[in-house]
Amino acid sequence: MSTARVARSVKLDPEIDARLTALANRTGRTKSFYMTRAIESALDELELAYTLQAEREDILTGHTQSVSLDEAVKALGLEG
Template structure:
């Protein structure tokens, strides 16, 4: 599902540098970051996983 995210100039620069250094896409790292923190955010807000 397409999604649009706005980054600060610093965030964009750091993400671009990481992607360039590693040969991975910026999208790869954004997905990694979301996956790494989604469960803790669900816990913090009592949202839990549903349908997964």
Template sequence: MLAIRLPDEVESRLEALAKATGRTKSFYAREAILEHLDDLEDLYLAEQRLIDIRVRNTQTVPLEEVMRRYDLED
């Protein structure tokens, strides 16, 4: 169960969409979350990796090396 507060304008838009389509507001909220959850997780992971690189807790590999290692050169 999840309860969220939305700005009035967003709530109105969601209500109108739900009425116009015969779906519930919960359906559209769930769809929006599922649609963007992967992106949010990717962003978090990228931010964590950047922090690790900046404090030298992880090693980087130059693109040229990756290309050679996986035989992706032209």
């Protein structure tokens, strides 16, 4: 990850801001630190969810072919 930072503006509900402030105060970290960590974590989950959704759509529309687990096991020679 690059060391250069990009500033963004985020509007938070007062309750979320209060929790974020309390966490930062308790731990000696900045609110920005925790906001960055939360965004990184959420992005990982969102990217996975949208990738899986797109793959599902490709299967349903016939753009990608799927096989059953039994067929995959047999094709890979994993029967046993």
